[in-house]
Amino acid sequence: MKHLKERQEYIDLYDKLTINDCRWRENFHKNSKPSEELEKKVGEKFYRGVTEVSLHYDLLYATVRWWENKEQRISEWIARDTKKDEFYENAQAPQLIRCLKCQSLTTENDKIFMDGFGDKSDRILFMYDCPNECVPHRAFYDNGEEYKTKPNLCVKCQGVLERNSERIEGKKIVITETCKNCGHIETDEMELNKKEEAPDPDYEKDRERFCLSGELLRKNLEEKSNLESIAKFMDGIKEKEKHKAEYDKVKELKKLTIPQLKQHIIETLKDGAYSNLIFEQPRMETTVSIGFTLEDATTQNEYDSRTKLARILKKSLEDTNWRLMSEGINYRLGVLSGRLRIYEKEKDLLQLAKQALKKDLQS
Secondary structure, rough: OOOOHHHHHHHHHHHHHHHHHHHHHHHHHOOOOHHHHHHHHHHHHHHHHHHHHHHHHHHHHHHHHHHHHHHHHHHHHHHHHHHHHHHHHOOOOOOOOOOOOOOOEEEEEEEEOOOOOOOOEEEEEEEEEEOOOOOOEEEEEEOOEEOOOOOOOOOOOEEEEEEEEEEEEEEEEEEEEEEEOOOOOEEEEEEEEOOOOOOOOOHHHHHHHHHHHHHHHHHHHHHHHHHHHHHHHHHHHHHHHHHHHHHHHHHHOOOHHHHHHHHHHHHHHOOOEEEEEEOOOEEEEOEEEEEEEEEOEEEEEEHHHHHHHHHHHHHHHHOOOEEEEEOOEEOOOOOEHHHEEOOHHHHHHHHHHHHHHHHHOOO
16 A cells, blocks of 8 residues: 655646635635615726735735645655655564464455544554454454444334345445344445546636746735835834824933943032942843942941932933943942943834823822
8 A cells, every 4th residue: 555646746736726725715706796775886897806806815825825825735745645655664463363263363455544534543444354264353453452343223113134145237236234123224335436527617726826936926925025014014003093192202312322321420419429430341142231339438337328329320311322220229338330232123112101101190
């Protein structure tokens, strides 16, 4: 049993699924009809125009999506069938299976791949024959579990049905099941010849339309990209309208360079009792920051000294894009140190703006 097929067969299958989906979409839009109330309001001509536009964009996104997923899906199918073939070839048949009638060792004569469904795993069923031609035959799965047939029961009396089958001129098999208890008979027919699909005159034409390649692929990708850019632009406008107060506040923030920041801090502290202000080399990392030290000769109280400087710096930096870092101010022997960081990204600046607006409402 071989599951793995030529790659073209997988391509043909995927293209068929693509065509069927796109045909369904096309028929859905073309066959849609407005309600009487809507037709009176907008008119049949206007409704058809809207329908054509809806169809165009539905097919645009559908065909691109089918194209985007094609290689991955085909690779998944190939990997799945390769795994099935490897499992079939490598499965080990249970050994030392004896006939239930004569106790002779049976011999394996065939194996069947059993597809798993739902949460069930694939399995291999091994068939065994008795050398003395005893019946019934036995069958075991690859994990050693014996296959047990469940009796067919009569729908009328729940008696056991006896099955007989008859092949008719190589065209079909007629299966007859007779109840041993009440005599009820059920019949079923199974066609042997697979019916060929009727020719589809539009298949290749639709394959060119829906299974994207070449110039049509380029055009659809370009149109989709343009639409997404427009949508992103419009979303940005809506976002700014929704949070206009925050964006206006961001515009008001002073965006200070490092030299400007240093001058700003010097001006802030010039009238205080601080001396020997020294800035470290800036850390030009993902988040830019700069450390500083200064001396405070006015107090010997560590808590008061740290708290006072932190309050001064926070107030001074409120209308800028710089903030005192979360570790705050350190104090030792009259020397204070800390670190300032910049907010550059739009989302971070918006966060500062929200905090400022919240403080304005509370004050």
